[in-house]
Amino acid sequence: MSNKSFRQAINEALAQEMRRDPAVIVMGEDNAGGLGAPGEDDAWGGVLGVTKGLMPEFGRERVLDTPISESAFIGAAVGAAATGLRPVAELMFVDFMGVCFDQIFNQAGKFKYMFGGKAVTPLVVRTMFGAGFRAASQHSQCLYPIFTHIPGLKVVIPSSPYEAKGLMIQAIRDDDPVIFLEHKVMYDDEEEVPDEPYTIPFGEANLTREGGDVTIVAFGRMVQFSNQVADKLEKEGISCTVVDPRTTSPLDTDTILECVADTGRLVVVDEANPRCNMATDISALVAQEAFGALKAPIKMVTPPHTPVPFSPQLEDLYIPTPEKIEAAVRAVAGA
Amino acid sequence: MQLSREDLLKAYRDMRTIREFEDRVHDEFAKGGIPGFVHLYAGEEASGVGVCMNLDDRDKIASTHRGHGHCIAKGCDPKAMMKEIYGKRDGLCGGKGGSMHIADLSRGMMGANGIVGGGPPLVCGAALTAKTLKTGGVAVAFVGDGGSNQGTTLESYNLARVWNLPVVFVVEDNGYAETTASAWSVGGSQKKRAEAFGMPGTEVDGHDFFAVYDAARQAVEFARSGDGPSLLHVKLDRHYGHFEGDAMTYRAEGEVEKLRQDRDALKIFRTKVSEAKLLETGQLDEIDAEVKELIDQAVAESEAAPPPGEEDLLTDVYVSY
Ligand SMILES: Cc1ncc(C[n+]2csc(CCOP(=O)(O)OP(=O)(O)O)c2C)c(N)n1
Ligand SMILES: [Mg+2]
Numbered sequence: 001m002s003n004k005s006f007r008q009a010i011n012e013a014l015a016q017e018m019r020r021d022p023a024v025i026v027m028g029e030d031n032a033g034g035l036g037a038p039g040e041d042d043a044w045g046g047v048l049g050v051t052k053g054l055m056p057e058f059g060r061e062r063v064l065d066t067p068i069s070e071s072a073f074i075g076a077a078v079g080a081a082a083t084g085l086r087p088v089a090e091l092m093f094v095d096f097m098g099v100c101f102d103q104i105f106n107q108a109g110k111f112k113y114m115f116g117g118k119a120v121t122p123l124v125v126r127t128m129f130g131a132g133f134r135a136a137s138q139h140s141q142c143l144y145p146i147f148t149h150i151p152g153l154k155v156v157i158p159s160s161p162y163e164a165k166g167l168m169i170q171a172i173r174d175d176d177p178v179i180f181l182e183h184k185v186m187y188d189d190e191e192e193v194p195d196e197p198y199t200i201p202f203g204e205a206n207l208t209r210e211g212g213d214v215t216i217v218a219f220g221r222m223v224q225f226s227n228q229v230a231d232k233l234e235k236e237g238i239s240c241t242v243v244d245p246r247t248t249s250p251l252d253t254d255t256i257l258e259c260v261a262d263t264g265r266l267v268v269v270d271e272a273n274p275r276c277n278m279a280t281d282i283s284a285l286v287a288q289e290a291f292g293a294l295k296a297p298i299k300m301v302t303p304p305h306t307p308v309p310f311s312p313q314l315e316d317l318y319i320p321t322p323e324k325i326e327a328a329v330r331a332v333a334g335a
Numbered sequence: 336m337q338l339s340r341e342d343l344l345k346a347y348r349d350m351r352t353i354r355e356f357e358d359r360v361h362d363e364f365a366k367g368g369i370p371g372f373v374h375l376y377a378g379e380e381a382s383g384v385g386v387c388m389n390l391d392d393r394d395k396i397a398s399t400h401r402g403h404g405h406c407i408a409k410g411c412d413p414k415a416m417m418k419e420i421y422g423k424r425d426g427l428c429g430g431k432g433g434s435m436h437i438a439d440l441s442r443g444m445m446g447a448n449g450i451v452g453g454g455p456p457l458v459c460g461a462a463l464t465a466k467t468l469k470t471g472g473v474a475v476a477f478v479g480d481g482g483s484n485q486g487t488t489l490e491s492y493n494l495a496r497v498w499n500l501p502v503v504f505v506v507e508d509n510g511y512a513e514t515t516a517s518a519w520s521v522g523g524s525q526k527k528r529a530e531a532f533g534m535p536g537t538e539v540d541g542h543d544f545f546a547v548y549d550a551a552r553q554a555v556e557f558a559r560s561g562d563g564p565s566l567l568h569v570k571l572d573r574h575y576g577h578f579e580g581d582a583m584t585y586r587a588e589g590e591v592e593k594l595r596q597d598r599d600a601l602k603i604f605r606t607k608v609s610e611a612k613l614l615e616t617g618q619l620d621e622i623d624a625e626v627k628e629l630i631d632q633a634v635a636e637s638e639a640a641p642p643p644g645e646e647d648l649l650t651d652v653y654v655s656y
Contacts, residue, residue: 029513036519038587043514067484067520068451068512099452099487134370134422136433138449306652310433311422312370313642 004193006186007050009161010126013168014051014088016197018058021086024172026054027064027073028090028126035065047092048128048187070096074125075103078177081123082111086172091127093135094143094181108177109152123177124168130183130221130271131308131319140308140315142272144219145281147179148248154178154202155249159223161191166200167246173199183221203250207259211239214329215259217282218242218269222301225322226269229329232322238333248278256282257290264295265332269325274302299328338548343614346388346544348622350380350601353404355630356413357575360403360420360434363634364579369420373434376404378574381600382507383408385547386475386567389555393472395443395461397454399507400435401573402447405477409444411437417633423640430643431651443472451512452485454478455504459491462500462558473501473558480521481512483528492532492564501558503551504529504566507541509573514585529566541571542598545607572598 004012018024032055033044045052055063066073070091077089091097097104104125111119131140147155154176158164164182171178208223209216209230218226223244230240241259245252260266266286270279279300286298301320309315338346357377363369376383379401387396387408398405406416411427419426420434427437438446445461448454458476465472478488483506495502506525508517529536535557539550547569554565572594576583583591608614 030515033514034585035514036516037511037514037585038590040584043585047513065515067515068481069484069486071486096450098450099485134433135372136435136449137431138435139372304649306649307431309431309643309648310371310428310436311424311430311643313422313644314430314648317645317648 001192001194003190004161006161006164006182006189007048009165009193010050010168010182011053013165013172013197014054015057017169017172018054018062020197023084023086024088025062025064025080025085026051026088026090027066027077029066029068029092031055031090032060032063032065046090048184050182050187051090070100071103074100075107077123077125078103078108078121081108081121081177082119086122088124088126088172091125093139094127094129095138095141097127097143097146104177104179105150105153109150112176113152120175121177122175124171124180125178126180126182128184129181130185131303131315132185134310134312134315136310137307144179144181144248145272145277148278148281152177153249154247156180156202156247157220158182158246159220159244161189161193163200163206163246165193166198169197170199170202174202181220186221200246202247203252205243205245205252205255207241207255208244209240209242211241213238213263214240214265214267214333215263216240216242216267216269216325216329217256218244219248219278220271222269222271222320225320225325228322229325233326233329238329238335240329253285253289256285260286260290261293264293266294266298267301267325267328267332268298269301269320271303271320274300274305277302296332296334299332301325301328340614342388343608344618344622346384346548347604347608347614347619348626349384349408350544350604351622351626352413352629353377353380353383353407354601355626356403356407356417359630359634361575361579368638370422371433371435373420373579374401374577375573375575375579376401378572378594378600379507379509379541380404381544381547381604382505382541382569382571383477385544386503386505386551388548389551390443390473390475392443393465393470395445395458395472395474397445397458397461397474397476398447399454399477399479399482400447400449400451401479402437403434406437406439406444406447410442411439411444413629414633414636417637418640421637421640422642423637424643424647425640429647429651451479451482452487455488455491458502459494459498459500462495462502463498465501471559473503473555475503475505477505477507479512480506480508480510480517481515483525484520492529492534492566495564496533499561499563501561502564503554503558504564506566506568508568508570511573511577511585513577525566525568534563535565537565537567539567539569541569542600542603544600544604571600
């Protein structure tokens with residue numbers, strides 16, 4: 001056990017799985033860096049340093065830098081997965097899914113079904129998401145609802161370094177294609193993370209706070225905000241359960257419904273745009289399955305239905321904040 | 336060469352404006368005044384200016400993430416650009432776009448682009464408009480060496496050819512895509528890629544304004560006269576990192592110092608025009624001083640300008656909704 005950043009936790013998961021299984025390879029733009037260049041090799045280790053150190057240990061045969069040809073290399077990762085490797089391909093920012101989505105949703109996501117159950121595609125696509133970096137409309141989106149929409153894909157959103165390591169190892173060992181979404185403002189977050197490999201199963205929500213008054217369901221960075229709110233309101237006598245589903249597909253609907261049955265009040269916090277996102281999905285689930293348990297209308301805390309703005313002042317207004325979550329919790333609690 | 340004295344003065348002023356703008360953004364970013372991802376065009380001025388000097392108001396360009404230079408070369412207002420980079424309300428895009436999305440459609444500048452390979456298909460569309468409406472316009476896609484490997488770029492080569500569109504693809508090869516050398520990432524040659532798609536490809540020294548200007552003039556005339564697309568492979572250097580904050584450890588020791596010394600587009604321009612007695616050094620120095628003043632003002636005004644507010648958050652998403 002030692003203190004590790006979100007970045008280190010993912011890096012350690014990749015390194016440990018690469019040591020364990022020679023079929024695991026890593027690929028992406030500048031995942032090592034410096035290829036063909038006169039200076040330092042492994043110059044970047046990915047744009048924010050997550051894969052740094054893998055190439056020196058495993059060589060360029062297993063840590064492949066790619067041209068800027070996402071459709072080709074993400075597709076190659078899909079094809080390699082279907083034929084015996086276990087690739088972890090990096091799509092640098094999730095926003096770039098636009099140039100390679102076919103290979104993910106029409107190919108990887110459908111092989112198993114279309115081929116009558118015979119195909120196995122153990123692929124991981126690692127990708128950065130989320131606002132807060134002043135990175136503007138094409139480098140800040142969440143987009144996980146779009147992957148969640150596709151049958152055949154599994155979708156993982158770790159909310160802390162501990163979660164990231166266990167979920168990444170699970171993702172690599174999982175035989176289905178997995179989209180693994182890393183919130184870009186969380187890379188320097190630190191917490192105690194076991195040194196040895198461990199897995200966290202998909203589809204099992206984690207209760208990061210337990211309380212009887214309000215259920216908050218949140219994803220990724222929003223789990224942290226929700227924890228802050230729960231801790232603050234606890235002191236005022238409003239106790240919250242915070243549910244981190246960890247994966248949007250599969251989704252642990254049982255836990256969500258049990259928590260709502262206990263509290264009768266639900267706030268869903270989702271950094272994705274508000275139409276057809278996880279907040280609407282979970283609200284619909286609860287409205288359908290647990291209507292009778294509800295003591296107040298469900299509240300959703302999301303950004304507005306706009307692209308992510310560049311200006312820091314606008315971006316700060318755009319992102320759900322602890323203040324907005326707190327207001328929603330108070331509203332459903334009637335306090 | 337058909338350049339008048341005014342043309343030469345304008346070329347120098349535009350290149351100097353780009354250099355001063357980028358050097359200043361570099362400094363202000365380091366001081367913490369500028370948010371977000373910023374990719375600087377310093378060192379590549381002769382390309383943007385050499386190409387855009389051949390364009391007029393009918394013509395469109397699409398840029399890349401490294402877009403400030405293309406904007407200035409196509410006539411965007413440097414002060415409004417600076418305000419945009421600072422994220423201010425009266426920036427060129429209201430503070431909503433920032434460095435990676437600067438655009439001014441009224442100037443035929445269809446935007447910097449956060450998506451590598453985003454521009455070439457758009458330019459095919461702009462060229463289709465020009466062809467369909469018979470405006471006489473041409474459309475230019477600036478693409479990096481890295482962007483030249485994107486499927487959208489290669490598909491656009493073919494589309495522009497088979498639709499016979501008035502397009503010029505300008506591949507600005509600064510030797511790197513992030514940390515990766517173009518010598519590694521580009522299979523085949525840019526020129527032969529162009530030829531394989533049935534269009535002319537020309538290699539150009541991108542440090543030399545005159546070389547770029549001449550090659551671009553031919554390519555633009557080719558497009559304007561209905562002969563279709565062509566490609567320029569412009570070799571040049573970037574003076575700064577991939578983005579601000581890049582330590583550039585993948586570059587050779589002394590590489591940047593040396594290219595700034597030996598292959599600086601502005602120095603080369605100055606030497607050429609003075610030696611040929613086309614312009615006097617004094618005139619160029621005067622431009623330098625004026626440009627410095629302009630950029631000083633741009634920064635001061637940007638710092639003082641008000642940011643957008645809550646009332647701006649929900650606007651501009653749709654024309655009507
Ligand atoms: C589709 C897509 N893939 C990757 C990136 C990340 N990225 C931004 S710039 C860049 C390198 C571009 O290199 P090049 O085209 O040579 O342009 P240069 O930066 O050298 O001007 C990369 C990989 C992106 N913005 N969009
Ligand atoms: Mg380049």
